[in-house]
Amino acid sequence: MSAPTEGHRFAAFRHSSYARFFLSRFLASFATQIVSVAVGWQIYDITRDPFSLGLIGLVQFLPSLLLILVTGSVADRYNRRIIMAVCLVIGTLCAAALLVLTMTGQFSPIPVFAVLIVFGIERAFFSPASQSLAPNLVPVKDLSNAIAWNSTSWQTAMIVGPVAGGLLYGFGPIVPYAVSVLFFLIAALVVFSIPKPPQHSTGAAKSWASIVAGFGYIRAEKVVLGAISLDLFAVLLGGAVALMPVFARDILTLGPWGLGLLRSAPGFGAVAMAMWLAANPIRHRAGVLMFVGVALFGLGTIVFGLSQTAWLSVLALVVMGAADMISVYVRETLITLWTPDELRGRVNAVNMVFIGASNELGEFRAGTMAAVIGAVPAVVFGGIGTLAVSILWALWFPKLRRIDSLDAPKRENLPA
Numbered sequence: 021m022s023a024p025t026e027g028h029r030f031a032a033f034r035h036s037s038y039a040r041f042f043l044s045r046f047l048a049s050f051a052t053q054i055v056s057v058a059v060g061w062q063i064y065d066i067t068r069d070p071f072s073l074g075l076i077g078l079v080q081f082l083p084s085l086l087l088i089l090v091t092g093s094v095a096d097r098y099n100r101r102i103i104m105a106v107c108l109v110i111g112t113l114c115a116a117a118l119l120v121l122t123m124t125g126q127f128s129p130i131p132v133f134a135v136l137i138v139f140g141i142e143r144a145f146f147s148p149a150s151q152s153l154a155p156n157l158v159p160v161k162d163l164s165n166a167i168a169w170n171s172t173s174w175q176t177a178m179i180v181g182p183v184a185g186g187l188l189y190g191f192g193p194i195v196p197y198a199v200s201v202l203f204f205l206i207a208a209l210v211v212f213s214i215p216k217p218p219q220h221s222t223g224a225a226k227s228w229a230s231i232v233a234g235f236g237y238i239r240a241e242k243v244v245l246g247a248i249s250l251d252l253f254a255v256l257l258g259g260a261v262a263l264m265p266v267f268a269r270d271i272l273t274l275g276p277w278g279l280g281l282l283r284s285a286p287g288f289g290a291v292a293m294a295m296w297l298a299a300n301p302i303r304h305r306a307g308v309l310m311f312v313g314v315a316l317f318g319l320g321t322i323v324f325g326l327s328q329t330a331w332l333s334v335l336a337l338v339v340m341g342a343a344d345m346i347s348v349y350v351r352e353t354l355i356t357l358w359t360p361d362e363l364r365g366r367v368n369a370v371n372m373v374f375i376g377a378s379n380e381l382g383e384f385r386a387g388t389m390a391a392v393i394g395a396v397p398a399v400v401f402g403g404i405g406t407l408a409v410s411i412l413w414a415l416w417f418p419k420l421r422r423i424d425s426l427d428a429p430k431r432e433n434l435p436a
Contacts, residue, residue: 080143096152122194248374318405
């Protein structure tokens with residue numbers, strides 16, 4: 021097979037609306053990562069309690085869970101572009117609130133958690149709207165390329181954002197929040213500049229059946245159910261992000277810059293993999309490769325937990341990021357291709373809750389276990405659990421395992 025052309029590699033960027041969308045998501049993700057590093061370091065510096073780090077994830081996840089029946093329906097019934105822009109304005113205000121708390125010396129767990137709850141509500145509406153908007157900005161033939169670049173945008177922010185957050189924090193805690201305010205504001209303005217795209221909608225009046233339609237579709241479509249639940253349980257068990265301040269300060273004896281390096285290492289591996297996938301998209305055995313990616317993520321987590329050497333820890337995190345990107349790329353493409361546009365908001369709302377559960381509740385799980393048995397056993401246990409999940413899901417969802425191509429319509433994805 022010949023290598024893809026340069027035009028194919030950047031096919032999604034032929035569409036100006038997508039290019040603006042890409043820039044906005046990158047800036048918003050960048051700002052979010054800066055805030056995450058700054059808040060985590062400040063809270064741990066004040067409390068020296070791993071449990072408080074777990075609470076940071078929990079208070080941001082709960083709004084997505086409590087509002088799941090609302091956020092998806094809103095994304096399917098109303099202008100997804102406007103929803104994104106309004107959410108980014110609220111994100112700007114949240115970052116500004118953290119800035120004010122820091123400047124006035126009022127930065128403490130209770131007011132910070134209150135701001136993070138609002139931030140979580142903003143994310144609860146932003147995620148399904150943004151995930152559902154991307155397919156409206158490119159034709160179907162460029163969709164998998166757009167998904168790969170979406171992942172590249174987010175993961176690049178995961179690399180640069182934590183490092184920048186650590187470096188900016190070195191100049192004082194005020195600086196990272198000020199930069200985040202600026203980035204959120206620019207991201208909002210860019211979204212407002214995107215022309216209103218076409219959006220399919222049933223136009224039906226609100227009813228309980230329409231509100232819960234996303235759940236019904238996921239339950240009936242085993243490929244989507246398997247893909248979403250795989251991420252939930254794998255990352256719920258394997259997530260170690262919340263404990264990185266503990267590893268940076270107490271185990272590897274690194275400072276704020278070292279924390280940024282650890283936080284960015286998975287993103288570095290993920291971006292490298294995402295760029296490779298954008299140029300060399302998966303053509304065959306996509307389902308198998310997704311399960312392999314999850315298994316490698318689990319193995320990398322175990323190595324990270326056991327390592328007491330900085331370079332080995334960073335390498336393990338890079339491998340984790342690259343492996344996770346394979347899973348993310350396959351999963352997000354399948355969910356998009358197998359879901360009708362008029363249901364994408366509701367399905368993505370459920371998907372975002374599952375992702376939030378895997379990340380935010382995973383951080384809560386890690387912080388709670390670390391407070392009881394220590395950070396190292398908590399991470400190693402999680403890695404073993406992720407490895408077990410990859411094996412069990414491969415056995416329980418054979419239809420997902422047999423998925424072949426990511427370019428074909430859903431009924432053509434399974435081998436004969």
